[in-house]
Amino acid sequence: MRSIINITITIFLYIITINLCYADTTNEEKQTMVDVRQQAMQAMWSRLDRLSTLIAAPGETVTSSDGSTIVIGNKNKTEPLETYALIHAKEAKQDALEVAKLLLQVEEFWPLHTNASHVKSTDAERLVWIIPEAFHRYYTDAVAASNNLNNSFDLNDASKIKRSVCMLALSCGRCHSAFRKVRFDNLKKEGRGWTGSYSACWQYRNEIILNSSAIRE
Ligand code: HEC
Numbered sequence: 001m002r003s004i005i006n007i008t009i010t011i012f013l014y015i016i017t018i019n020l021c022y023a024d025t026t027n028e029e030k031q032t033m034v035d036v037r038q039q040a041m042q043a044m045w046s047r048l049d050r051l052s053t054l055i056a057a058p059g060e061t062v063t064s065s066d067g068s069t070i071v072i073g074n075k076n077k078t079e080p081l082e083t084y085a086l087i088h089a090k091e092a093k094q095d096a097l098e099v100a101k102l103l104l105q106v107e108e109f110w111p112l113h114t115n116a117s118h119v120k121s122t123d124a125e126r127l128v129w130i131i132p133e134a135f136h137r138y139y140t141d142a143v144a145a146s147n148n149l150n151n152s153f154d155l156n157d158a159s160k161i162k163r164s165v166c167m168l169a170l171s172c173g174r175c176h177s178a179f180r181k182v183r184f185d186n187l188k189k190e191g192r193g194w195t196g197s198y199s200a201c202w203q204y205r206n207e208i209i210l211n212s213s214a215i216r217e
Pocket of ligand 1: 046138
């Protein structure tokens with residue numbers, strides 16, 4: 001009798017241990033998914049912030065790779081792409097390619113079990129899972145905008161480049177305004193990258209208000 005009880009307890013403990021291990025790894029996986037998507041977003045933001053140099057109006061300040069700020073001159077005779085490479089010590093095209101890769105990397109990183117009731121550190125609104133089609137639509141809008149940006153670099157067309165930087169920035173901001181929780185310190189830290197509202201982009205913002213598909217064109 002005693003040995004039967006012992007065996008039962010052993011089996012019971014064994015099952016509990018397996019269950020705990022399993023729960024641990026899945027919790028870890030959920031946390032990792034949130035961490036990775038947040039890091040990818042941060043990485044996109046630093047690239048987009050550099051890309052915004054291309055649309056900066058004369059008199060606006062941009063921050064260079066070493067952290068110093070530079071005012072875009074009124075009589076700026078340098079080409080925007082050249083200014084970019086000088087200020088950021090990196091080619092704009094490279095940044096645009098990396099944004100496209102980052103977007104694809106975390107496109108599937110939004111399963112239901114990574115919402116705020118499972119992972120505390122997420123700032124994703126519950127709406128992501130309540131209206132997933134809308135979230136997906138905004139996501140693919142950003143992918144299309146980033147593909148357009150890469151195409152316009154290939155064409156080396158300055159006005160297309162400006163338009164697609166704006167459309168990309170606006171696609172980030174539009175999704176955040178619906179699907180990401182607002183925290184004051186985020187706003188302060190990320191500035192315009194968060195909302196995607198660069199003043200040089202006002203005409204494109206109006207275009208999107210009239211026709212939401214314009215972001216993909
Ligand atoms: C389809 C929606 C969507 C698009 C498009 C999108 N984001 Fe996000 N972004 C989110 C959500 C949701 C979060 C919150 C993620 C979390 O906390 O789990 C987020 C978080 C962030 C964060 C904060 C990350 C952190 O450390 O918490 C930054 C920065 C950011 N996004 C930048 C961008 C930039 C730049 C773009 C465009 C190139 C972009 N995002 C495109 C939905 C989007």
